[in-house]
Amino acid sequence: MLQRPWPLELAAQQLIRDDVAVESRLSVVGLIRLDEVLAGRMARGIKREDVESWIDLHRAWINERFGSEDLVPAFTRCSRLRAVSELRIDCNWLGVTGVAEVLASPLLHHLDELELAVGLHTVEAYEPLARRKMTHLRRFGLAMPDAQDGDIPVGDDLADLLAAAGLERLESLALPRVGIGPAGLSRLFDLPALAYLDLARSAIGEEGCHALARASSLSRLRGLDLEGCLGFDDAGDSALPGPGFSALITSPRLAVAHLGLGDVPGAVAIVAGSARMTTVEHLVLSEVEDDELASLIASPYLTALRHLRLRSCNLSSTSLTGFGRSQLLAALESLTLSNDPTASQQGLVARRLPRLRELRLEVNHTTADSLGRADLPNLTELHLDFDATALSQDEEVEGTDLDAVIAALVSAKGMPRLTGVVMSPVSPEHMAKLVGRFGTGFRTKEYSLTGSVRER
Incomplete structure (x- = not known):
């Protein structure tokens, strides 16, 4: 689901004790209760040695950066939280009772948005929400849980809790990998203002898709993320869509503007052939092949599409050239493409x-030349991702020259309105050139403590 990026994380200790500026949108990390993490994970059946190895792997680094003091009581009483309306908390090292203690703080009752980056998908952690105190929430979400936790099927219980929590203003809800079933999905529609629903990796399956397709309130949704929604087959591969998925994507009640399908096998063909796609403005797909991109280009229904994200694709140079000539691309306002690195990008922006x-x-290896030749008169934001080490070692992309990419970016004539550039970390020499050209519009990416990308 599309959302505003969170700012760089602020350590809880800084929030509590330092005189640092606090804006209304805040991301906090450093609330630590490792003993609770150990107990909680063991209670869910994870072997003690596995949990201890995970904790030991992180303990020294955690203590060095944040110390070992329990800051939860001080955090829940921190008056500076009154200035925050949108809050993200990293809870991977906090434990179930720690999360519950934080959520019980009266200083959070006024929040408009709350995201918990938490690998603890147990209902007990969220029970304070049932006290009907956080009634101002318009957006609530769980960041993708830690891989070690796996998929913990508490979605139905969590849906019951949220539906009874007095969240009458809640518009956006993200519940990734919580294992929700048809009963839980039905309860979510008891949230009267719900318009954006993220169920990525929650494995609702064919039965869940049928339940969504039949829901009378489906027409209220303006955004729906179903990446990995079908789960996996007995062989461990992504399950293929069946009648339930097709019924949902072709449902006359479906009128979303944002649709995320990720790597659901065969989803592209169903999307391209569905007359319900005429409302879709934002589309997210993964692992797209040449024939699938061709079906998107030929679809008569994607007339409203303005924002397209294609991730981890396997598209050829020829296919990208065809995409570059298409009306589909000509109508886009934003494009994200991660693809086979051997494919040429030149035809994409020709x-x-x-x-x-x-x-x-x-x-x-074709990015520098592509940027130098591009004619993108209204481009204002450019994001370039790369792994410098991988580029230098991968024979398949030999010839990729970051010096040439930077030079092309700095001197490009076909992007006169470009003011914002975001790149993977670069050398001081490259940074000096980019800052000299773009000033504060140049930013580098870094990975947060929970694995999500942040900009700085």
Whole structure:
């Protein structure tokens, strides 16, 4: 689901004790209760040695950066939280009772948005929400849980809790990997203002898709993320869509503007052929092949599409050239493409694209030339991803020259409105050139403590 990026994380100790500026949108990390993490994970059946190895792997680094003091009581009483309306808390090292203690703080009752980056999908952690105190919430979400926790099927119980929590203003709800079933999905529609629902990796399956398709309130949704929604088959591969998934994507009640399908096998063909796609403005797909991209280009139904994200794709140079010539690309305002690094990007931006305002690409051996030739008169934001080590070692993308990419970016004439550039970390020399050209509009990416990308 599309959302505003969170700022760089602020350590809880700084929030409590230092005179640092606190804005209304805040991301906090450093609330630590490792003993509770150990007990909680063991209670869920994870072997003690596995939990201890995970904790020991992180303990020294955690203590060095944040110390070992329990800051939860001080955090829950921190008056500076009154200035915060949108809060993200990293809870991977906090434990179930720690999360519950934080959520019980009266200083959070006024929040408009709350995201918990938490690998603890147990209902007990969220029970304070049932006290009907956080009634101002408009957006609530769980960040993708720690891989060690696996998929913990508490979604139905959590849906019951949220539906009874007095969240009458809640518009956006993200519940990834909570294992929700048809009963829980039905309860979520008891939230009267719900318009955006993220169920990525929650394995609702065919039965869940049928339940969504039949829901009379489906027409209220403006955003739906179903990445990995079908779970896996007996062989461990992503399950293929059946009648339930098709019924949902073709349901006359479906009128979403945001649709995330990720790597659901065969989803592209169903999307391309569904007359319900005429409302879709934002579309997210993964692992797209040449024939699937061709079906998107040929679809008569994607007339409203303005924002397209294609992740981990296997598209050829020829296919990208065809995409570059298509009306589908010509209508886009933003494009994200991560693809096979051996494919040429030159054909993708070989013609004038006056509507494109944001472009996200993975750097390869053709990026420098592509940027130098691009005619993108209204592009204002460019994101370039790369792994410098991988580029230098991968023979398949030999010839990728970051010096050339930086030079092309700095001197490009076809992007006159480009003011924002975000890149993977670069050398001081490269940074000096980019800052000299773009000033504060240049930013580098870093990975947060929970694995999500942050910009700085």
